Amino acid sequence: MKRMLLSSFLVAGAAIGSGVLALPILAAGPGVINTLIFITMTFIIAYWMATMSVDIYAKYDDHNVNAATLAVDYFGKKGFIFTTLMNLFSMGALAAAYVNAGGDLLAKTVLPLIGVTIHPQLGMIIFFVVFMPAFVVGIGLISRLNSVIFTIKFLCLITAIILGVQLIKPDIFEFIPSGVKYLGAGASTMFCIWYMHCVIPLVMKINNWDVKKSRRAILIGMVMPALAYVGWMLLIFSLVSRNDFLHLETIGDVMKFALNKPGVPKSITSLVGIFASITVLTAFLSIGFSLVAFVLDAFKWEDNAKNRLFGTLISFVIPVIIALAFPKAFVVIYQQSNLFQIASAMIPVAAIYKYKKMNNLSITPSIMIIIFGSLIILCQILDNFSIFPSFTS
Numbered sequence: 001m002k003r004m005l006l007s008s009f010l011v012a013g014a015a016i017g018s019g020v021l022a023l024p025i026l027a028a029g030p031g032v033i034n035t036l037i038f039i040t041m042t043f044i045i046a047y048w049m050a051t052m053s054v055d056i057y058a059k060y061d062d063h064n065v066n067a068a069t070l071a072v073d074y075f076g077k078k079g080f081i082f083t084t085l086m087n088l089f090s091m092g093a094l095a096a097a098y099v100n101a102g103g104d105l106l107a108k109t110v111l112p113l114i115g116v117t118i119h120p121q122l123g124m125i126i127f128f129v130v131f132m133p134a135f136v137v138g139i140g141l142i143s144r145l146n147s148v149i150f151t152i153k154f155l156c157l158i159t160a161i162i163l164g165v166q167l168i169k170p171d172i173f174e175f176i177p178s179g180v181k182y183l184g185a186g187a188s189t190m191f192c193i194w195y196m197h198c199v200i201p202l203v204m205k206i207n208n209w210d211v212k213k214s215r216r217a218i219l220i221g222m223v224m225p226a227l228a229y230v231g232w233m234l235l236i237f238s239l240v241s242r243n244d245f246l247h248l249e250t251i252g253d254v255m256k257f258a259l260n261k262p263g264v265p266k267s268i269t270s271l272v273g274i275f276a277s278i279t280v281l282t283a284f285l286s287i288g289f290s291l292v293a294f295v296l297d298a299f300k301w302e303d304n305a306k307n308r309l310f311g312t313l314i315s316f317v318i319p320v321i322i323a324l325a326f327p328k329a330f331v332v333i334y335q336q337s338n339l340f341q342i343a344s345a346m347i348p349v350a351a352i353y354k355y356k357k358m359n360n361l362s363i364t365p366s367i368m369i370i371i372f373g374s375l376i377i378l379c380q381i382l383d384n385f386s387i388f389p390s391f392t393s
Helices: 002-015 019-027 032-057 067-114 120-131 133-137 139-167 177-192 197-206 211-239 243-247 251-259 266-299 305-325 330-358 364-384
Strands: none
Touching (some): 019 251, 032 197, 120 305, 133 266, 197 330, 266 305, 330 364
């Protein structure tokens, strides 16, 4: 039971990233009900994909298998290159998004508490410079920091939701038929809020490669963020009306508006503010370490402080430039990472499709998932070209 709970929290921790901050902005157009219906569907699909991943990983005796192993074994060198590029682009885009959001929140919600006013772009530089040394110190510090911060983050969110129940307004549950047209613009994020597929091999390892226990752990781990997402949306939409989002450009704007709402208890605004700020921090630390480790491995550098410093600078130079160049584009930058996250999550599904086809087994489920994932990716590409209507434009 202890192993299952440990792996469930691992799944929950991977899922609850900065996507939760982007969710209200993207849900403003469709409205709460349309969004809840759609993310319920993506929850089911994400879990279905996860079970397929468990099935294909379970066929290996080597418990150190990962997506790269599948790519090589089923699709050769091209598969390995594709997997590597998808993970690299995903981590790079996420790093840019987290620096962007971290600096925006620092400038608009954290520093104003002590009477300091700065431009968001300066906040991004400060955010990066202050927390960059953690990567140089190494994984030990990152792990300790993340475990402590994640616990605080989760407790803040749950407590804020419980205290904020009294603020929930019935009118946010109004069904908005015209809002359906805005779902396409947020489809990739509404799928990637469940993204935890990268930790599935580790979940299986913790559960001694037991398929049933691993599936159960994944389901429990996904239910935790599901409750958090629903509560978070109800709380934010009770503090920020749908029409208010038309005048709020960034996550910092949304949080600043919500935290300064007249009549809202200070305890709730404080908890919401802490949650929003450290959610970005935990995500930044996690993805940052992965990116630095990737660079060290790519250059075959020894893992020491000097090389971690160079690796950090190389890893973040482009993400920081992107974050500074597009200071109001956290959601847009984050959405680009979704393209690569979904593509990487599809690799085990494609592998099991190939395995079942070779063994004359039913391939219908895997084909359905591949089609769905491809449609979500297509939605994001179309949104990049402004094909879908945007509620805030």
